[in-house]
Amino acid sequence: MEVRNIVLKYLKHEKDDSGLKRGYFIINGLRVNEGSTIGTQFRRVLLNDLVGNSITGVRFKGVENIHQYSVISAREDVLEILLNTQGVILKGNIKSNLVGTLKMEGPGVVTASCIKFPKNLKIINPNHYLMSIPESASVDLEFLIERRTGYRLASQTFSKTVKDKGKEYVAADATFMPVHRVTFHTRNYHDDKNNILEELRLDITTDGSISPAEAFIAGARLTINLYSTFNLNRKNLINAECQTLEKDFYIPPYSEIGIEILELPPKIRNCLKKSGIHRIDSLIESSEKDLLNIKNFGQKSLDIVLDELYNKFKITLD
Numbered sequence: 001m002e003v004r005n006i007v008l009k010y011l012k013h014e015k016d017d018s019g020l021k022r023g024y025f026i027i028n029g030l031r032v033n034e035g036s037t038i039g040t041q042f043r044r045v046l047l048n049d050l051v052g053n054s055i056t057g058v059r060f061k062g063v064e065n066i067h068q069y070s071v072i073s074a075r076e077d078v079l080e081i082l083l084n085t086q087g088v089i090l091k092g093n094i095k096s097n098l099v100g101t102l103k104m105e106g107p108g109v110v111t112a113s114c115i116k117f118p119k120n121l122k123i124i125n126p127n128h129y130l131m132s133i134p135e136s137a138s139v140d141l142e143f144l145i146e147r148r149t150g151y152r153l154a155s156q157t158f159s160k161t162v163k164d165k166g167k168e169y170v171a172a173d174a175t176f177m178p179v180h181r182v183t184f185h186t187r188n189y190h191d192d193k194n195n196i197l198e199e200l201r202l203d204i205t206t207d208g209s210i211s212p213a214e215a216f217i218a219g220a221r222l223t224i225n226l227y228s229t230f231n232l233n234r235k236n237l238i239n240a241e242c243q244t245l246e247k248d249f250y251i252p253p254y255s256e257i258g259i260e261i262l263e264l265p266p267k268i269r270n271c272l273k274k275s276g277i278h279r280i281d282s283l284i285e286s287s288e289k290d291l292l293n294i295k296n297f298g299q300k301s302l303d304i305v306l307d308e309l310y311n312k313f314k315i316t317l318d
Contacts, residue, residue: 005029010213019089019125020180023212025202032188035200039184042202045219048150052178052209053090053121055100056152057144057162057169058082066170068154073137074110081131082154082172083270088112089124090145091209097164100143106133115143124208144169148176151260153278173273175260179215181205254281262308271297272305283309287318 006029014022027038058081060066070078100117104110110133113126133139144164154171162171183203191197204212257280259272275294277283283305291302309315 010216013212015208019208020205021208021211022203022205023216025204025212025216027200027202028197029191030198030200032196032198035184035186035198039186039200039202041223042216042219043182043184045222046179046182046204046215047177049222050178050210050215050218051147051149052176052207053092053094053145053147054174054176055085055088055090055143055172056146056174057164057171058085059142059144059167059169061140061142068170072139073106074131074133074139076131078170079274082170083273084128084130085143085172086175086270087125087128087266088115088130089128089207089209090117090121091124092121094118094120094145094147098145099164100145102139102141102143104133105138107135107137108133110139117145121145142167142169146174146176148174150177151175151258153258155278173258173260173278177207178209179204179206181263254284255279257281259283262305262312264304264308268297268301268304271295271301280313284315284317291317 006027009026009028011024011026016022027035030038058078060070060072060078063070063072066072066078068079068082072078072081074081076084098118098121100115100121102110102115104114110130111126112123112128112130114130115123117123131139144162152174154173162169181203182205185201187199187201188196189199202216204215206212206215210218258278259269259280261280262269264272271294272278272283275297277286288302288306291297291305292299306317309317
């Protein structure tokens, strides 16, 4: 068996003011094209299969017939508050749904640190803005926290509310993915024996609830577990040598894909959602002029959206 000298290096680790963590990895000693294969697999696993926590619903106590467009005692309406809760980053390995509480009187500015969460949950960005309360006003809220993978649109619950332990919450779009972005690139080089090898460079950015190194290790374990199933079932595969195995692959339509898949900055994503654009089908039905007419959405925002649309789906807008 060939002995291969594959070397993994963790170059450096960065953390910005918002709590995001960024790590750089280099893998040397790969055969040509192996780097692209590994990079693509890691990107898919890290962005889809890692579990994370998110606020999935908000209960406005004392307010009847509440819905996303209701106006409450805060300066923001319910929809704006729901959008702001998406930015709250929580760290903790929870085994069941939990509830955080917020009870506050105005005047004052409400940030994530004002919410009382169970002890096994830590707020990564305590200064994240939620709402402002005017004088002589008060709010009494409960926040439902779940732990899952990927993301979930409020519309995917097939209801404007979610229920947990007999309580009803206004449903919020939830992003559970702890990894925000994964990019990679490869280059060829010659070793000391003049063999052509490949180097893979990975750039992983997380929301701060886990480190890039933890994300890398989790992604590697998930990948190993995935491929180990083929080894465990090798007898069945050999016995089925003369059989034709068919499997139907479901490709979701654009109407079922949320704009979260584009990995847009929170400000741009919130602008789109406030204008009613929650899924890819609504986005591609809009023209560039339609998007530029959105409040606080300028040419720079448009360029970012166009780049992400083309990179993910090879789609251009009129």
